[in-house]
Amino acid sequence: MLYTLKIQKLLNQGEELSLPEEKVKLLLQAIKIADENEDIEWGYDLRLMLIETERDVTFTKESIPAFAWILNACDGHPDLFAETDFLWQYKWMMADLYDNPQVSKEQVHAALEDFKIRLQRNGYGLRAYYNELYNDALVQKDTAMIQEYGEKLKMVTRDSMSDCEACEMDAEVSATFELQGFEQGHEQALPLLEKQYTCVHVPMRTLVNLSYEAFKNNQPELAKEFCSKAETELEALTHDASALLSEVKLLVFRTAEDPVAGKERVEQLLPRITGNQGRKVFQMALYLIEILRQFPEATPFSLLLKEDHALFRSGKTEYTRDELLGYFEQVARDIAGLFDRRNGNNNFMKQLDAII
Numbered sequence: 001m002l003y004t005l006k007i008q009k010l011l012n013q014g015e016e017l018s019l020p021e022e023k024v025k026l027l028l029q030a031i032k033i034a035d036e037n038e039d040i041e042w043g044y045d046l047r048l049m050l051i052e053t054e055r056d057v058t059f060t061k062e063s064i065p066a067f068a069w070i071l072n073a074c075d076g077h078p079d080l081f082a083e084t085d086f087l088w089q090y091k092w093m094m095a096d097l098y099d100n101p102q103v104s105k106e107q108v109h110a111a112l113e114d115f116k117i118r119l120q121r122n123g124y125g126l127r128a129y130y131n132e133l134y135n136d137a138l139v140q141k142d143t144a145m146i147q148e149y150g151e152k153l154k155m156v157t158r159d160s161m162s163d164c165e166a167c168e169m170d171a172e173v174s175a176t177f178e179l180q181g182f183e184q185g186h187e188q189a190l191p192l193l194e195k196q197y198t199c200v201h202v203p204m205r206t207l208v209n210l211s212y213e214a215f216k217n218n219q220p221e222l223a224k225e226f227c228s229k230a231e232t233e234l235e236a237l238t239h240d241a242s243a244l245l246s247e248v249k250l251l252v253f254r255t256a257e258d259p260v261a262g263k264e265r266v267e268q269l270l271p272r273i274t275g276n277q278g279r280k281v282f283q284m285a286l287y288l289i290e291i292l293r294q295f296p297e298a299t300p301f302s303l304l305l306k307e308d309h310a311l312f313r314s315g316k317t318e319y320t321r322d323e324l325l326g327y328f329e330q331v332a333r334d335i336a337g338l339f340d341r342r343n344g345n346n347n348f349m350k351q352l353d354a355i356i
Contacts, residue, residue: 003037006030007046020056020241027053028062044073044081051089058241059275060096067093083118087128087161090115094132098139099278101338119161127153128161131168138174139279140339140347146175166192166202173206182217186210201243204233208246215253223253244272248284248291255291266291267301270324274309277335282348285332289355292325329356 010030014023027050034042047066054060067089074081097103097111116129130153137145150172162168169192177185189210192203207230214223230250237243248269255262266288273288275281299321305312311319311327329352336348 001037003033003039004042006033007042011049020053023053024050024057024062031066040073040077041080044070048086048089051092055092056241058244058272059278059280061276064093064096064100084122087118087122087124090118091128091132091161091163095135098132098136099280101277101335101342103342105342105344124161125156125159127156127158128163130156131163131171134175135171138171138178139283140343140345141178141351142345142347143178146178150175164197164199166197166199169197170202170206170209174209177209177213182213182219185213200240201237201246204230204237204243205246207233208250211253212249215256220253220257224257227253227257241272244269245280245284248273248287252287252290255294259294262291263295263299263301267303270301270303270311271305271309274306277331277338279339282332282335282339285328285335286351286355288328289325289332292321292328295321297322 007030010026010033014026017023017026027046031043031046031050034046047070050066051063054063067086070081070086070089074083074086094108094112094115097108112129112132115132116126119126119128130149134146134149134153137149153168158165163171169188173185173189173192176188189203189206191197192206193210195203207226211223211226211230214220214226227250230246234243234247234250251262251265251269254265270288273281273284297320301319301321301324302317303311303319304317311324332352333349336352339348340346
């Protein structure tokens, strides 16, 4: 059929591209063609490809509606599709739901319970389920929830739906920083530093966290050592947009060590921070507040922004430190309010208050 050739042509074009954002555009075109021709099997496969591709984009926006379509297709056509095709993607979608404050607490919990049911009826345990609760507790920096879900994780054996061992150990290091402090977290990280367990983002993410925590713990030499190693790991992730949060976090120490290089890097990174009001933007805003406060008030920053950037002003390319600081303080405050209202606590605002 002619339309399938059009779809295949778009997929072939996508294989030649390096930027995931451009691949997403082609996949959306292919999905439109499949839907117009009522080809549910192509629509299903293409949406799975779309979700996989958006994992490499800093701020996802197409994955949630694509996954909702997949769930409906599977439930409506169990003879054509199997839940095991997309259970791993469901983990990613749970993270995206947690990341969106416009999704209510009730909606998040309903999706989490649906994920739990699908895990169990396909023969899996609940470790993946508790991974999601544990990771959200870490983002909220809620010590009670970190302890609760950390203990529940330990009670459930690993299976093929669990986060990889490197990611689980990295999360445990973050938990130890929150619950026991830097020295214990450093000790907890040793197997990752020795690369006994690795994945695409570990030990990079662990090294970034260690550099930041060492700096906050007044150990600049140790922070410098971890920073250097983290930079080496980041070099291998040049085209991985999802590493942006780690780059910004690492810049807190890098700016303290070398303000000139730090300023240059701020000017390079800020145009890329154009996402929604999610957890990543909140975290980046907090780190940028810490970074910007290291510069004198009148420091000018030269920024080449696209028109869709919230800071963009026609004809304006220079921004003062105070302009940027005020902007990111407001961004962090607005997002904190959204999440705290959603979650029924003040965990996000406490994080903002701790640095201003």
